[in-house]
Amino acid sequence: MHPAPSVIIFTVLSGVGFGFLGALDLGLMPVQGGAALVAFGLAYLLAVAGLVASTFHLGNPQRALRAFTQWRTSWLSREGWASVAALAASAPVALAAAFRPGMMLAGHLPGLIAAAFCVLTILCTSMIYAQLRTVPRWHHWTTPVLFLAFAAAGGAILALPGPVAAAACLVSGGAMLLAFALGDGRFARQGQSPAAATGLGPRVRPFAPPHTSPNYVMREMIHHVGRKHARRLRLIALGLGAGLPALLMLVLPAGLLASALALIPHLAGALAQRWLFFAEAEHVVGHYYGRAADAARGTA
Amino acid sequence: MTALPPPSAKKLGLVIDLDTCVGCQACVTACKGWNDQGYGAPLSDMDAYGSEPCGTFLNRVHSYEVTPDDGPAQIINFPRSCLHCEDAPCVTVCPTGASYKRAEDGIVLVNEDACIGCGLCAWACPYGAREMDAAAGVMKKCTLCVDRIYNENLPEEDRQPACVRTCPTGARHFGDLGDPESAVSRLVADRGGYALMPEMGTRPVNRYLPPRPKDARREASVLAPLLDLQATGFAGWLDRLLERF
Numbered sequence: 001m002h003p004a005p006s007v008i009i010f011t012v013l014s015g016v017g018f019g020f021l022g023a024l025d026l027g028l029m030p031v032q033g034g035a036a037l038v039a040f041g042l043a044y045l046l047a048v049a050g051l052v053a054s055t056f057h058l059g060n061p062q063r064a065l066r067a068f069t070q071w072r073t074s075w076l077s078r079e080g081w082a083s084v085a086a087l088a089a090s091a092p093v094a095l096a097a098a099f100r101p102g103m104m105l106a107g108h109l110p111g112l113i114a115a116a117f118c119v120l121t122i123l124c125t126s127m128i129y130a131q132l133r134t135v136p137r138w139h140h141w142t143t144p145v146l147f148l149a150f151a152a153a154g155g156a157i158l159a160l161p162g163p164v165a166a167a168a169c170l171v172s173g174g175a176m177l178l179a180f181a182l183g184d185g186r187f188a189r190q191g192q193s194p195a196a197a198t199g200l201g202p203r204v205r206p207f208a209p210p211h212t213s214p215n216y217v218m219r220e221m222i223h224h225v226g227r228k229h230a231r232r233l234r235l236i237a238l239g240l241g242a243g244l245p246a247l248l249m250l251v252l253p254a255g256l257l258a259s260a261l262a263l264i265p266h267l268a269g270a271l272a273q274r275w276l277f278f279a280e281a282e283h284v285v286g287h288y289y290g291r292a293a294d295a296a297r298g299t300a
Numbered sequence: 301m302t303a304l305p306p307p308s309a310k311k312l313g314l315v316i317d318l319d320t321c322v323g324c325q326a327c328v329t330a331c332k333g334w335n336d337q338g339y340g341a342p343l344s345d346m347d348a349y350g351s352e353p354c355g356t357f358l359n360r361v362h363s364y365e366v367t368p369d370d371g372p373a374q375i376i377n378f379p380r381s382c383l384h385c386e387d388a389p390c391v392t393v394c395p396t397g398a399s400y401k402r403a404e405d406g407i408v409l410v411n412e413d414a415c416i417g418c419g420l421c422a423w424a425c426p427y428g429a430r431e432m433d434a435a436a437g438v439m440k441k442c443t444l445c446v447d448r449i450y451n452e453n454l455p456e457e458d459r460q461p462a463c464v465r466t467c468p469t470g471a472r473h474f475g476d477l478g479d480p481e482s483a484v485s486r487l488v489a490d491r492g493g494y495a496l497m498p499e500m501g502t503r504p505v506n507r508y509l510p511p512r513p514k515d516a517r518r519e520a521s522v523l524a525p526l527l528d529l530q531a532t533g534f535a536g537w538l539d540r541l542l543e544r545f
Contacts, residue, residue, distance in 0.1 A: 001423070059417020059437025066396035066414050073303050076395035076420055131393065133500055134426045192426075192497065194364075199494050199508055200318075200376055203367040207375055208323075210360035213352050217428040220419065284497065285428035288362060288380060 001135065002223040003278035006056040011125060012270045014050025015147060016263075017043055018086060019155030022118030025093050027107025029159035036097035042158070044087065044094075051083055075131055079124035086117035122151045129277075136190040137281045142179040146277075149175035150241075150270055157245055157262045162254050166246040169266065173242025176273060180234060187282040197287035206290035221283035230280060233272050241269020304391055305403035311478035312405045312444055313384050313505035314464065315487055319512045321471040323363050323377030327463035331359045331381075331442075334462035339447045340412045344435035356433045358382070358442045359463055366511075376511055379463075379472070382429040382442035383496065383504030384408050390421035390430060390441075399439070406478070406505060407446055412438040426500045449474070477505050 021043035023029060031039045055061040068084075070077040093114050096105040105111050126147035129138040149172040156168035195202050245262035252258035335358060336342045345355035359381040367373040384401075388408050391399045398414035399421050401407070410421075417437040422430040430441045445461035448454060458465060464472040475484035484507075487493065493507035521527075531539045 057418065059419075059432060059439075060415065063396065063414065063416045066398075067416060067418075068395075070395050070397050073392040074395040076393065076418065080395065128420065132424055133389070134424060191499065196499065197497055198362075198364060198376075198378060199496060199510065200364055200366045200378075201368075204364050204376075206362065207365040208363035210328075210362045210380070211357070213354055215354060215360075216356070216431040216434070217422070220422060220432075221428070283423070284426045284500070288428060 001278045001281040001283060002220050003275045004057055006053050008271060008274045008278065010050045010054035010057070011147070012050070012150075012267065012274050013046050013053060014083070014125065015122060015151040015270070016154030016158075016267065017045070017047030017050055018083070018118040018121050019151030019153070020158045021047055021086065021090050021155075022115040022151070023155040023159035024097075025090055025106055025111040025115035025118065027104070027111055030106075031097055032101045033098060036094065039159075040090070040094035040097065043090075047083070047087065075124055075127040079121060079128060082117055082121040082124045086114060086121045089114035089117050118151075119148070122147050134284050135281045136186045136192075136284075137183040138277075140182065140186065142175070142182055146172075146175045146179045146273075150273070153242070153245070154263070154266060154270070157249065157266055158259050162249040162252070162258065165259075165262070166249040169242045169246035169249065169262075173238055173246075176234075176238055176242065183280070190284075192284045192287055194287045194290060197284070209289070217285060218289060222286045222289060223279060230276060233276050237269050237273035237276060239269065240265040241273055242266075244269075304386075304388065304401055307386060308403055308406045309478050310405045310476050311384075311386070311505045312407055312449070312475070313477045313484075313507070314381070314444075314461070315473040315475070315477070315484045315493060315507045315509060316379055317471040317473070317491075317509040318376050318378060319471075319509060320469045321361075321377040321379060322469055323361055323375070324468065325361055326466050326468060327379060327472060328357060328359050328361055330462040330466035332357060334445060334448065335440075335443070339443050340410070340440070341433055341436035341438055343440060344433050346434050354434070356431045356440050358429075358431070358440060360428075368514075371514060371516070374511065374514065380427060380429070381463075381506075382408060382425075382444075383427060383502070383506040384442075384444065386503035386505060387501060389424040389426075389502060393420045393424045395420070405476075407444045408441065409443055409446065410439050410441055412436070415439050426497050426502060427504075444474075477507065 024039055024043055055064055058064060067077055067080050071081050093105040093111045096103045123144055126144040130140065130143035133139050153168045153172035156165040194204050198204055245266040248262040249258060252261065332343055343356040347353050359379060362378040362380060364376045364378055365373050366376050384406055388401055391401050391408060396414045396416055398411045400409060402409065415438040417432060417439065419432055421439055422432060430439050433440050448461065449459050451459060460474045464474040473484050473487060476482045477485055479485060488507045491509040493509050495504045495507060
């Protein structure tokens with residue numbers, strides 16, 4: 001699948017943003033007054049920046065509000081509702097922390113509800129991908145686990161003391177390893193093939209393509225530029241996304257500096273992981289173009 | 301609404317005969333010609349006269365080489381377009397309700413005024429049947445020429461999808477696959493018509509008719525009598541003379 005920058009930035013930033021917002025809603029980082037304004041402000045900034053980035057992916061973003069109508073069937077629509085609910089439910093929690101120091105909503109029922117919406121938002125984002133049977137690498141429980149683990153790690157780096165945040169980073173590393181290990185070969189195991197796609201028997205191969213230069217389907221769904229670097233990028237994603245931030249959170253004294261220093265490599269690792277999430281995902285339509293097998297081998 | 305309607309009795313669709321398709325691309329051209337000027341945004345072309353031409357098409361014709369167990373390889377031309385699935389995943393993923401399946405005849409359509417161009421429906425389709433129009437930013441797909449098939453301004457013989465109407469070899473058939481007595485349903489039954497990628501659970505309406513078995517190749521060449529020619533006269537004398545060296 002084509003790794004569109006807008007969608008990569010969207011899932012990374014809104015993942016960290018809603019992870020941090022959820023942690024603040026849960027009262028895991030007790031903040032009051034100006035500190036609360038800065039902390040909640042950052043969480044809102046990250047989450048909203050991600051959502052805005054997602055609209056750059058649209059052909060007609062001016063109609064984006066219509067995406068709220070089909071929550072009964074569409075995970076994309078549900079994600080819209082969940083994100084608005086999370087942002088709205090977190091507002092009183094944030095305002096109380098900033099301006100009514102005596103009134104603790106974070107960690108109590110209003111905060112818990114807001115945090116639940118944050119988790120729901122991440123879950124809906126991941127289900128946009130996990131629901132697609134056409135992309136076997138995504139159509140698996142590891143996809144929501146991966147997205148939730150990354151949101152938890154990002155939130156923990158910003159909100160939680162060193163050792164806990166380090167553990168969260170390692171969990172996201174484990175989720176990555178799991179997704180890599182279980183995802184490799186699922187496309188081949190899933191049993192689709194040029195034979196099944198065309199119904200023309202086992203000995204079928206493309207003879208002449210239907211068009212002479214790539215079309216939307218090929219550019220969007222049969223992407224394999226740079227897959228040869230997949231191994232290195234996996235190591236980068238694991239090292240920067242999980243290993244280095246865990247180490248930094250353990251050795252540096254807890255505080256703003258540790259969080260900032262750990263967040264930078266974590267975000268870089270998350271970007272690498274999300275790029276791979278798209279670039280390594282194979283779509284069954286590739287079987288019509290005879291490119292799926294090449295792509296799976298990483299030779300094309 | 302992107303919830304699928306209850307299964308319709310009428311299931312309009314195409315039956316494509318892979319035995320008679322010659323890969324002339326007339327259906328591709330006729331489709332583009334009709335859908336350029338009627339229903340929805342025209343099918344745009346980008347860099348049409350440049351080095352990387354790219355355009356929106358609702359129908360694509362592949363050519364495959366198929367090697368049977370006995371006999372030489374054959375070329376099979378393979379038109380690919382929307383199959384108007386009964387469990388259309390492109391419809392249920394749509395966040396805006398732009399993508400829908402008609403309750404009355406099962407045609408899957410896009411309401412372009414509501415399409416935000418997110419592309420998720422194209423990701424959900426196993427068949428690559430949807431293409432985003434680069435100029436209009438909305439998703440385009442086969443409409444089964446919904447603006448022809450019910451159009452009483454057209455002569456009756458033209459009330460078929462443009463691809464079917466134009467096919468010079470009669471390889472494309474249009475009709476109601478929900479009616480077991482329809483011509484297309486009988487054709488499917490007679491010829492063993494099949495669905496593409498049934499394991500994807502989309503339950504396509506369109507069917508493909510497999511290539512018919514070809515005649516076995518004759519063992520002896522039709523030129524065999526010529527191989528036994530005996531030279532006579534001067535040529536015969538030359539033949540015998542040259543054999544001595």
